[in-house]
């Protein structure tokens with residue numbers, strides 16, 4: 453069981469002010485940790501530090517007690533998988549081959565793929581409802597289909613820690629809900645640690661065990677969804693007013709309007 457610990461993490465570009473500052477939180481194995489906050493709060497930057505694209509200026513990110521920067525690239529690739537918004541051109545490969553790339557760190561340099569790899573690839577495609585897309589070139593899939601293949605590739609890595617940056621972008625409502633259920637299954641059923649940024653607060657409330665609210669590069673609240681998604685905190689962070697709607701009908705009983713109307 454592998455927990456994630458972010459300890460006094462600060463990062464900024466060389467010679468400039470920090471983009472994220474003094475972040476500390478822990479995520480036990482088997483927990484879905486959501487990160488919410490307004491645009492520019494530093495959520496993706498935090499994730500980049502966790503999946504080792506950005507080296508912290510100060511502070512440390514530990515996985516299972518070990519500083520992630522002490523892992524070899526192959527160890528890191530076996531233990532951490534990330535689905536990010538990189539905007540890169542999609543590979544001109546069939547979806548199954550893209551998902552198979554997730555197995556690379558588990559194989560020896562010249563080893564051929566075996567039964568275990570094939571099973572992991574099929575299970576990953578099935579988990580995102582993409583078996584029927586397996587033979588199609590990824591470059592010709594829709595945005596949401598491509599996103600599901602990217603998630604399947606990360607699942608095929610069989611990581612301890614799954615990092616997802618806005619994974620519901622492009623997904624229709626059914627696939628959003630399925631992704632929420634998948635995150636739960638991975639956490640509860642398989643003891644994975646999941647770190648996910650979400651803009652949809654209602655989905656965050658349903659999908660996550662713990663939430664951290666970021667604003668201006670700092671953590672301004674952390675706890676259960678009920679503790680973090682409080683109207684006063686949301687007004688301070690997002691500049692919106694949370695209005696109680698129909699408590700009987702809604703698990704997250706708010707709708708939003710701008711606190712200061714745009715003139």
Ligand SMILES: Nc1ncnc2c1ncn2[C@@H]1O[C@H](COP(=O)(O)OP(=O)(O)OP(=O)(O)O)[C@@H](O)[C@H]1O
Nearest residue numbers: 464465468471489490491492493494495496497498
């Ligand atoms: N490499 C960098 N150099 C300089 N500034 C950066 C760099 N990366 C991010 N920033 C700045 O840090 C701030 C936080 O960016 P980040 O992408 O982490 O925000 P975010 O919370 O993920 O936002 P969004 O919700 O819009 O995706 C932004 O103002 C961004 O311009």
